[in-house]
Amino acid sequence: MFKLFFATPDKKVVTDADLEEITLPAFAGELHILPGHAPLMTTLDAGILRFKLKTGESQKMAISWGYCQISSDGVTVLAETAVSGQEIDIKSIEQHLKKNENLLLNETLDDNEWQKAQHEISRLRAELELLSERSH
Amino acid sequence: MASLKDIRMRIESTKNTQQITKAMKLVSAAKLRKAQHQIVNMRPYAHSLLKVIANIAITERVNHPLITPKQEVKKVLLLVLSSDRGLCGGFNAQINKFTDQYIKNNKDKYEAIDFIFIGRRASDFFSKRKLKVIESMQRLDKDISYALASKVAEKVMHFYLDGQYDEIRLIYNEFKSAISQAVVCETLLPVDLEKETLTATEGHVSGFAVDMIFEPRPEKIIDQLLVKHFSVQVYRCMSESVAAEHGARMTAMENATNNAKDVLSRLTLFYNKLRQEKITTELIEIVSGAEAL
Numbered sequence: 001m002f003k004l005f006f007a008t009p010d011k012k013v014v015t016d017a018d019l020e021e022i023t024l025p026a027f028a029g030e031l032h033i034l035p036g037h038a039p040l041m042t043t044l045d046a047g048i049l050r051f052k053l054k055t056g057e058s059q060k061m062a063i064s065w066g067y068c069q070i071s072s073d074g075v076t077v078l079a080e081t082a083v084s085g086q087e088i089d090i091k092s093i094e095q096h097l098k099k100n101e102n103l104l105l106n107e108t109l110d111d112n113e114w115q116k117a118q119h120e121i122s123r124l125r126a127e128l129e130l131l132s133e134r135s136h
Numbered sequence: 137m138a139s140l141k142d143i144r145m146r147i148e149s150t151k152n153t154q155q156i157t158k159a160m161k162l163v164s165a166a167k168l169r170k171a172q173h174q175i176v177n178m179r180p181y182a183h184s185l186l187k188v189i190a191n192i193a194i195t196e197r198v199n200h201p202l203i204t205p206k207q208e209v210k211k212v213l214l215l216v217l218s219s220d221r222g223l224c225g226g227f228n229a230q231i232n233k234f235t236d237q238y239i240k241n242n243k244d245k246y247e248a249i250d251f252i253f254i255g256r257r258a259s260d261f262f263s264k265r266k267l268k269v270i271e272s273m274q275r276l277d278k279d280i281s282y283a284l285a286s287k288v289a290e291k292v293m294h295f296y297l298d299g300q301y302d303e304i305r306l307i308y309n310e311f312k313s314a315i316s317q318a319v320v321c322e323t324l325l326p327v328d329l330e331k332e333t334l335t336a337t338e339g340h341v342s343g344f345a346v347d348m349i350f351e352p353r354p355e356k357i358i359d360q361l362l363v364k365h366f367s368v369q370v371y372r373c374m375s376e377s378v379a380a381e382h383g384a385r386m387t388a389m390e391n392a393t394n395n396a397k398d399v400l401s402r403l404t405l406f407y408n409k410l411r412q413e414k415i416t417t418e419l420i421e422i423v424s425g426a427e428a429l
Contacts, residue, residue: 009282042351
């Protein structure tokens with residue numbers, strides 16, 4: 001049995017579902033996991049997560065920071081945020097993106113603020129990417 | 137002696153008050169349900185996060201500033217969670233009392249105790265005192281989200297890592313049930329990993345392979361996980377405080393509605409008695425007037 005457990009602080013997205021395959025935006029690049037993968041623990045970057053369940057249901061979500069643990073009995077994914085295409089409002093994202101990009105131009109930013117803005121931007125870009133994929 | 141009209145007016149106004157308290161109770165009940173839902177939703181995330189930390193901590197020796205207690209605690213940062221609005225029974229009074237007591241007990245122990253107030257009630261209460269307040273935040277009940285909690289957590293964590301404070305504590309109302317809350321003081325930083333991981337795994341660890349591949353190195357992973365764990369803790373405390381607030385308000389409004397009911401029945405009885413008396417007097421007057429004729 002290869003199970004998927006996927007949660008964020010606000011909700012459980014998927015629990016205890018039989019997994020066929022999953023693609024993750026891992027720290028070192030995109031990871032495609034099939035049942036029987038070697039045990040692995042990795043952090044996830046902002047990006048798009050895709051998975052397909054045994055029932056044939058498949059889903060795409062944009063996530064920000066997260067981590068994933070793969071063991072012999074399944075995959076555990078914890079993400080800071082996870083949104084699907086329907087939840088995204090393109091206008092507000094573009095606004096936010098612009099705001100954060102302007103922030104980066106500001107030279108008085110300290111390291112923390114800079115990092116935070118970078119994070120926001122990569123999260124928002126992932127969400128935009130998800131939208132553009134949907135419209136194709 | 138109150139006239140009939142006066143009493144009638146009092147009955148009317150009591151009725152109005154009762155309607156308001158009843159409505160507030162219903163609103164609080166709905167909000168409480170939402171807050172409880174939030175707590176329940178967060179649990180799986182928090183639980184599995186802690187489990188992974190525990191797993192790594194067992195296979196690898198972890199040494200991180202967030203979990204190593206400082207040798208000497210001199211400066212303490214106290215986060216006090218209260219509500220923005222009143223009419224919620226002893227909710228804020230308990231917090232204020234507890235904080236006050238804490239200051240009294242620990243004034244001499246530490247070099248400095250500084251504050252961050254989240255919620256208007258506590259910051260108002262302590263505003264006249266000479267306390268060093270780093271920040272006051274408001275409107276917690278409207279937009280409590282993980283994003284907000286992690287912002288607070290991040291800020292506090294930097295204070296800690298920069299060495300401005302040696303210990304960070306949080307005073308809040310723990311949500312026990314809809315009718316009972318308890319004030320607790322929790323040490324947020326340094327994180328007591330041993331105690332917490334023990335409760336998460338109940339002493340045994342399973343499903344963790346020895347030949348696990350780590351990407352990036354385990355130290356890096358645990359570094360990020362601990363930061364997230366801390367945010368989750370702050371989020372949990374905030375959610376609990378919000379749930380406790382709504383619970384307290386619900387109970388307070390329930391009591392108020394019942395009181396109004398009692399007052400109403402007493403007033404009505406009094407009103408009827410008075411009315412009866414008046415009629416009797418009038419009758420006697422008429423009868424005696426007729427006899428005199």
